[in-house]
Amino acid sequence: MISEAFKFYQIILASGSPRRQSLLKSLGVDFEIRLKPINEVYPKTLQREYITNYLAQLKAEVFKADLNPKDILITSDTIVWLKDKALEKPIDRAHAIQMLHSLSNTMHEVITSVCFTTTETQLTEFCITEVHFKALTTAEIEFYVDHFKPFDKAGAYGIQEWIGEIGITHINGSYLNVVGFPLHLVYKTLNDMVS
Numbered sequence: 001m002i003s004e005a006f007k008f009y010q011i012i013l014a015s016g017s018p019r020r021q022s023l024l025k026s027l028g029v030d031f032e033i034r035l036k037p038i039n040e041v042y043p044k045t046l047q048r049e050y051i052t053n054y055l056a057q058l059k060a061e062v063f064k065a066d067l068n069p070k071d072i073l074i075t076s077d078t079i080v081w082l083k084d085k086a087l088e089k090p091i092d093r094a095h096a097i098q099m100l101h102s103l104s105n106t107m108h109e110v111i112t113s114v115c116f117t118t119t120e121t122q123l124t125e126f127c128i129t130e131v132h133f134k135a136l137t138t139a140e141i142e143f144y145v146d147h148f149k150p151f152d153k154a155g156a157y158g159i160q161e162w163i164g165e166i167g168i169t170h171i172n173g174s175y176l177n178v179v180g181f182p183l184h185l186v187y188k189t190l191n192d193m194v195s
Contacts, residue, residue: 005194012073020181036062049126051086052077052113060117073117078180080155082108087155096145096156105135110178125189127182129173136167
């Protein structure tokens, strides 16, 4: 249950992702969406959650000057971490196919950081989920890329789409984190902030 204290706050989601918007809406909180372009570049020395923490905080920077005292800004970033390398969004069809071949018959981690920014504080939380794929055939990969066009998704796949349904054998951790927004973490942090 969402705290009554929420009615005194303005929640702002800085994300164009329909998945994140839909998931936040499911919490039953009122929020507005604000979007600003940002160059998502991070120092190459960063690894794992340090990448997503950095990017989630970077996305908040462009909004800070516009925040009011009762605003809570939510920014987020997700990567797929495979063999000590971050897989972000594919740049084209060939890149998406290459990514999915690299994920085939192996385990990777999905890492999401969520940053909560107010005029006085900034708190960043992260969530890690292990995802195991079966051995995917080239035909399966090409069918998925051509029909679902996963160019807006880290690692070139959506767990909630066809490739996830037929290809993922099991996960260890939060399913919604793999979708791109660990709702349990968002819910807890927001309640803690307004309590």
